Amino acid sequence: MSELSRTRISPKSVDELISLLASRQVFLFLDRDGTLVPITDNPKDALLPSATVGLLNELSVRISKRISIVSARGLATLAMDLNPADFILAGNYGLEISFPSGQTFLHPAAQEARAVLLDIRSDLEKIAAHDPRLLMDDHQYSFCLHYHRVPPAEQASVHLIIKELERKYRSLQFKTLPTSYEIGPSIEWSKAHALEKIIEHCSPATSDVLYLAFGDSPADEPMFKWVNDRGGMSFKVGEENSSHALGSFGSPSAVISFLQQILPLQQVSGDQDATKQTARNLQP
Numbered sequence: 383m384s385e386l387s388r389t390r391i392s393p394k395s396v397d398e399l400i401s402l403l404a405s406r407q408v409f410l411f412l413d414r415d416g417t418l419v420p421i422t423d424n425p426k427d428a429l430l431p432s433a434t435v436g437l438l439n440e441l442s443v444r445i446s447k448r449i450s451i452v453s454a455r456g457l458a459t460l461a462m463d464l465n466p467a468d469f470i471l472a473g474n475y476g477l478e479i480s481f482p483s484g485q486t487f488l489h490p491a492a493q494e495a496r497a498v499l500l501d502i503r504s505d506l507e508k509i510a511a512h513d514p515r516l517l518m519d520d521h522q523y524s525f526c527l528h529y530h531r532v533p534p535a536e537q538a539s540v541h542l543i544i545k546e547l548e549r550k551y552r553s554l555q556f557k558t559l560p561t562s563y564e565i566g567p568s569i570e571w572s573k574a575h576a577l578e579k580i581i582e583h584c585s586p587a588t589s590d591v592l593y594l595a596f597g598d599s600p601a602d603e604p605m606f607k608w609v610n611d612r613g614g615m616s617f618k619v620g621e622e623n624s625s626h627a628l629g630s631f632g633s634p635s636a637v638i639s640f641l642q643q644i645l646p647l648q649q650v651s652g653d654q655d656a657t658k659q660t661a662r663n664l665q666p
């Protein structure tokens with residue numbers, strides 16, 4: 383059974399999706415961690431497999447670089463995964479974006495917060511060095527302090543440390559996530575804003591474009607809603623049920639398998655017969 387026929391989609395049917403994929407230009411928005419690669423104990427270990435990079439490169443060619451990674455990670459990290467000349471890379475939820483044209487976007491408030499971000503980075507590095515169970519992700523314009531390796535009975539001390547930092551850095555935004563704190567510029571911003579910024583720059587012919595979004599966490603919900611509101615398809619990865627997403631996949635490997643199957647549906651111009659044949663093969 384193909385990944386397409388296993389995909390849970392509502393309200394569209396798999397047949398409708400196949401037909402849309404074969405007839406419309408796809409614009410792809412992909413979260414990274416938990417969507418393209420499984421979440422790991424240490425985020426540094428969540429490397430993009432070379433086969434996945436190869437697949438994304440092929441897709442980029444097929445869909446004329448209309449493919450964006452929209453991630454909490456910093457742009458510099460995303461640029462180590464994929465060639466910025468072939469992808470739209472949106473780091474820090476899109477506060478910083480690079481386009482294949484070489485143009486870049488950096489939210490002015492992120493730029494303005496740079497000095498204070500450097501100060502708190504220094505504090506966070508000291509805190510993480512003091513307790514090796516803590517992990518600090520440096521995304522340049524935001525930071526994430528993970529405490530999932532600290533036993534629950536000892537986590538109160540982490541919360542106290544963060545409270546102190548909040549008092550010291552009142553101009554920054556502290557977000558409480560299930561087992562981490564995310565700290566960055568105080569900006570009303572989500573992945574939906576990132577998509578808006580990307581489309582503003584790329585300005586595709588909207589009637590002809592099918593937006594597809596894939597993500598695994600609450601941070602992806604605004605992206606799902608943005609895509610749904612424009613007649614696109616959104617897919618939640620993982621087990622959690624409550625989501626704006628219209629479809630779901632059980633794991634990153636199921637996403638990769640799906641992308642492998644939609645690849646032939648997006649033909650480079652002049653190969654319509656092959657597209658139709660692939661669509662027939664994928665019918666459940």
Ligand SMILES: [Mg+2]
Pocket residue numbers: 413414415416417597598599
């Ligand atoms: Mg994710």
